[in-house]
Amino acid sequence: MRLIASYVIGLIFGVGIAVSGMINPAKVLNFFDVAGSWDPSLVFVMGGALVVTWAGYRFVLKRPAPVLGSSFSLPTRRDIDLPLVGGSALFGIGWGIAGFCPGAALPALGTGHPGVWIFMVSLVAGIFAARAIRARTSEPNAVSQN
Amino acid sequence: METVFTPFQSLGGGMLIGFAAVLLMAFLGRIMGATGILAGLIQPDSGSEFAWRAALVAGMVTGPLAVLWVTGSMPAVQVPLSVAMLIIGGFLVGIGVTYGSGCTSGHGVCGLARLSPRSAVAVVTFMLTTGVTVFVVRHVLGG
Numbered sequence: 001m002r003l004i005a006s007y008v009i010g011l012i013f014g015v016g017i018a019v020s021g022m023i024n025p026a027k028v029l030n031f032f033d034v035a036g037s038w039d040p041s042l043v044f045v046m047g048g049a050l051v052v053t054w055a056g057y058r059f060v061l062k063r064p065a066p067v068l069g070s071s072f073s074l075p076t077r078r079d080i081d082l083p084l085v086g087g088s089a090l091f092g093i094g095w096g097i098a099g100f101c102p103g104a105a106l107p108a109l110g111t112g113h114p115g116v117w118i119f120m121v122s123l124v125a126g127i128f129a130a131r132a133i134r135a136r137t138s139e140p141n142a143v144s145q146n
Numbered sequence: 147m148e149t150v151f152t153p154f155q156s157l158g159g160g161m162l163i164g165f166a167a168v169l170l171m172a173f174l175g176r177i178m179g180a181t182g183i184l185a186g187l188i189q190p191d192s193g194s195e196f197a198w199r200a201a202l203v204a205g206m207v208t209g210p211l212a213v214l215w216v217t218g219s220m221p222a223v224q225v226p227l228s229v230a231m232l233i234i235g236g237f238l239v240g241i242g243v244t245y246g247s248g249c250t251s252g253h254g255v256c257g258l259a260r261l262s263p264r265s266a267v268a269v270v271t272f273m274l275t276t277g278v279t280v281f282v283v284r285h286v287l288g289g
Contacts, residue, residue: 002173002174002194002197002198002201003197003198003201004201005169005173005174006170006174006198006199006201006202006205007201007202007204007205008169008205009166009169009170009173009178009202009205010166010201010202010203010204010205010206010207010208010209011205011206011208011209011212012162012165012166012169012205012209013162013163013166013167013178013202013205013206013209014205014206014207014208014209014210014212015159015162015209015212015213016159016160016161016162016163016164016165016166016209017159017163017206017209018159018209018210018213018221019155019158019159019162019213019221020155020156020158020159020160020162020163021149021152021155021156021159022159022163023210023221023222023223024149024221024222024223024224025223025224025225025226025227026147026149026222026224026225026226027149027224029226029280029284030147030148030149032276032277032279032280032281033280033281033284034277035281035284035285036284036285037147037148037149039148039149039150039151040151040153041149041151041152041153041155041156042156043156044153044154044156044157044160045156045157045159045160045163046160046254046255047157047160048156048157048158048159048160048161048163048164049160049161049163049164049167049255050160050164050255050258050259051161051164052160052161052163052164052165052167052168053164053167053168053255053256053259054258054259056164056165056167056168056171056172057168057171057256057259057260060168060171060172061171063172065175066171066172066173066174066175067172067173068173068174069173069174069175070175071175072171072175073175073176073177074177074260075177075247075257075262075264077264078262078263078264079264080263080264080267083245083246083247084245084246084247084264084267084268085246085267085268085271086245086246087241087242087243087244087245087246087247087268088242088246088253088267088268088269088271088272088275089242089271089272089274089275090238090239090241090242090245090246090275091238091239091242091243091246091249091272091275092242092271092272092273092274092275092276092277092278092279093238093242093275093276093279094234094235094236094237094238094239094240094241094242095235095239095250095272095276095279096235096275096276096277096278096279096280096283097227097231097234097235097238097279097283098227098231098232098234098235098236098239099225099227099235100232100235100236100239101180101239101249101250101251102180102181102184102239102243102249102250102251103179103180103249103250103251104250105180106180106183106184106203106206106207107206107207107209107210108210108223109207110206110207110208110209110210110211111210111220111221111223113223113225115223115225115227115229115232116223116225118229118232118233118236119232119233119235119236119239120236121236122232122233122234122235122236122237122240123184123236123237123239123240124184124188124240125236125237125240126236126237126238126239126240126241126242126244127184127185127188127240127241127243127244128188128240129237129240129241130240130241130244130245131189131244133241134244134245
């Protein structure tokens, strides 16, 4: 049941990424290119996603537990540290160069475009590299979302 | 490369992304963050933690195919970039999201929707550096 639910949710997400235009690096990069071929579409993607998620979370998180699980897994950290800011800055530089973010690249794999696969392999290599660096420097706060 | 302004499609697609995030929280109690989902696939804590993420990603990958099936055309993916830029960009994204603990979906949608201060700082930071990078690549380096 969890697997069927996960598949359907992933499908909705993938259709959303595809329909919204997030799947298209040319469109994503044009959103940031205010000084050039600006395309403001992404404001509508982020706005639509945020409003629905904000309203839905308010309703869902009042429940004692998820439908198919024992508890909600929510990030609890609130501190602003260097890995958060530095990592986010690096992510932005990479996003600005390649035009794909992870959430758009995963559905984009389904189009079979070779550029997406090149990006994805490099993205996974970057994740491994960051983990190797972090293991060496033994930074205490390991993998924590948000 | 010019692209067409698509406010209605983008709003509808964005709402679907949000709907998926709400459903994932309602049914599995998880944040819809591509970084965490990908990280959990590469290095799962347990078999069941791997399985739901694999099913979710399988759904994501079939998203464009569903669009093809309904509309008769594959959603456009235009990559006006060199292979080197894809490789460098992908690698930086991989390092960045690992240290930053999230990306556009985890911080930008789910984190902001939860009014997380960490996510707010992350989003402002990466939106700024993405904008500066695009400006430098397109208007300073002239790529």
